Amino acid sequence: MKLPGPLHRELATRLHTPYSHRTLGNSPNQEDLQRERQVVLKEVHEDPQQTSSRNGELNMTHRLLYCGLVALALTGCGTSADLTSEHAAAISDSVATVMSDLRRFSAEAQWDSLLLLYADEPVFHWVEDGVMQYPTKNDIKAAIEAAPSGTRLVTTHRDLQVTPLAPGVASVFTLFETQFVDSSGTGFSFSGAITMVLAHREQGWQIVSGHSSTPSTWTR
Numbered sequence: 001m002k003l004p005g006p007l008h009r010e011l012a013t014r015l016h017t018p019y020s021h022r023t024l025g026n027s028p029n030q031e032d033l034q035r036e037r038q039v040v041l042k043e044v045h046e047d048p049q050q051t052s053s054r055n056g057e058l059n060m061t062h063r064l065l066y067c068g069l070v071a072l073a074l075t076g077c078g079t080s081a082d083l084t085s086e087h088a089a090a091i092s093d094s095v096a097t098v099m100s101d102l103r104r105f106s107a108e109a110q111w112d113s114l115l116l117l118y119a120d121e122p123v124f125h126w127v128e129d130g131v132m133q134y135p136t137k138n139d140i141k142a143a144i145e146a147a148p149s150g151t152r153l154v155t156t157h158r159d160l161q162v163t164p165l166a167p168g169v170a171s172v173f174t175l176f177e178t179q180f181v182d183s184s185g186t187g188f189s190f191s192g193a194i195t196m197v198l199a200h201r202e203q204g205w206q207i208v209s210g211h212s213s214t215p216s217t218w219t220r
Contacts, residue, residue, distance in 0.1 A: 088164040092164060095162045098198065098204075099160060106152065106154070106155055107152055115137070115140065115144070118207050119201065121137075123209070124207075124209065126211070127212075128211070148183070152181045153178055153179070153181075154181055156176065157174040157175070158174065160172070160173075169197070169199050170198050172196040173195050175191070177189060191215075194211070197209045
């Protein structure tokens, strides 16, 4: 696995390793990996209250750093080469099931169950059309609670692609169409594309970060 260019170079710089060494088949040794894990865990899991008072907020660099390093540092492995084909297939199946649960819980307004699919961690974030829409899991919860009683979200996914990145880590891409349906059966719909990073936690697979985009109406 090779991370996208800018983030890939940022990770290599932050971990004090030459960029050319951060490619498939050049995993760090155990001593280097342990040192990297300590650096990353200190940066991305520091107390959010301390971070807020010092920097104003947990900045986006840390959030992006986490998403890229979750496969490298938090799982104790360097690349997707550490996955067997059987393990990769099992991850794909498990994450596909999570996506099915995501659709089902939304359509049936099982909001408590839906919220369990989102990681309650300082690095969690969800971006919509280039805007930080939900900086925390609590923001998603607040949006759900603000919806009128009886509201359901009926979503279909198309061209779903699950990419295992490392043991316990996967990315998702899918096209979507969502209908907001109120208690009278009326509502509105929109569509677009979604990308997500999921990690396996004690509670099971959870969404660590995501981005949804809809077709732009901007014209030159």
